[in-house]
Amino acid sequence: MLYPAAELPQPDSPDSQAIRNAMAPDIRSGRSHFSLPMKGYSMKQSLKPISLALALGLTASLPAHAATSSSVAVAPQYDTSHVYVAPGEVDAFVKSFLATFGGKSTAQVVVNVLPVPSSTTSQLLQTPVGTVSLFGFTTPVPYPFGAERNGYLVKDLDKALAEAKKNGADVIVHDFPDPIGRDAVVQWPGGVNMQLYWHTKTPDYAAFQTVPENRVYLSEQRADAFIKGFVGFSHGKVIADEKRLDGAVVGEPGKPIRRVKLESDFGKMVVFVTDGHLPYPYGRETTGYEVSDLAATVAKAESSGARLVVEPKAEPGRQSAIVEFPGGYVAEIHQPVAAK
Structure with missing residues (x-):
């Protein structure tokens, strides 16, 4: 079951403005952050769907590296490994992963990242050798989420889904909207699940030192x-x-x-x-x-x-x-x- 578009924050609504404020890039430092929204808006209480990518602090800007024109891909630094751990293990995982590879974490938030009611801690671990989308669900994880190995940013979700289906993939989670884009999950022959996501404006991340x-x-x-x-x-x-x-x-x-x-x-x-x-x-x-x-x-x-x-x-x-x-x-x- 998908949330209808009317359930999402509308362009001029306080909820939508709160999310845009939280997602704003720090222009002075050139870094992005995901801060808590304005007073009176509780992301923890909200059941409006927010994409896995949005919740992890992907900010609007021009891409650092463009993909070839025929490809729906953007670049490797916009692709993340999805990691699900128990809420009580989140902090220990973050500490160990960043100590191992270097890098930084976005601010941890509590959100619903799915098209159905759920709640998870969410943050992005950005290292020179790969990025992790980290989730610590405090509710049961709705099927089929949790089985997708990664998230791929695409330039056009409709085109990406059409290309995926043409090349033998099943769309196992139909596209659903979020305040700045859309998301879907596909399954390839052999049972390989991947999330595809699209943003109205592409984030700007430095290329990896080495590609995972x-x-x-x-x-x-x-x-x-x-x-x-x-x-x-x-x-x-x-x-x-x-x-x-x-x-x-x-x-x-x-x-x-x-x-x-x-x-x-x-x-x-x-x-x-x-x-x-x-x-x-x-x-x-x-x-x-x-x-x-x-x-x-x-x-x-x-x-x-x-x-x-x-x-x-x-x-x-x-x-x-x-x-x-x-x-x-x-x-x-x-x-x-x-x-x-």
């Missing part, structure tokens, strides 16, 4: 359909298709797997095609973060409360480790190494 990779695990039966569909949708390309890679990269040494690397204006993606006999934590890590010093980054993670679940190891073209942050979020971290 979206890590997707699929069956042999659905992998080609997913790859073909996502490449068609994103106007991306296949960078590498390793058809018989040692399964040690996913915890199955000696067993061949397939690994496909994709790139597009949305960023990087790695598709692992396996038999599904994966030891923990493989398959749980939806994002891989590239760093310049893996040992130092892992040390920061452990000293700030994260747990090392896969020791650093050599893989083709990289050194890789996997950590579990407070709240249960699992992430791969890697350092590129030159081929010998």
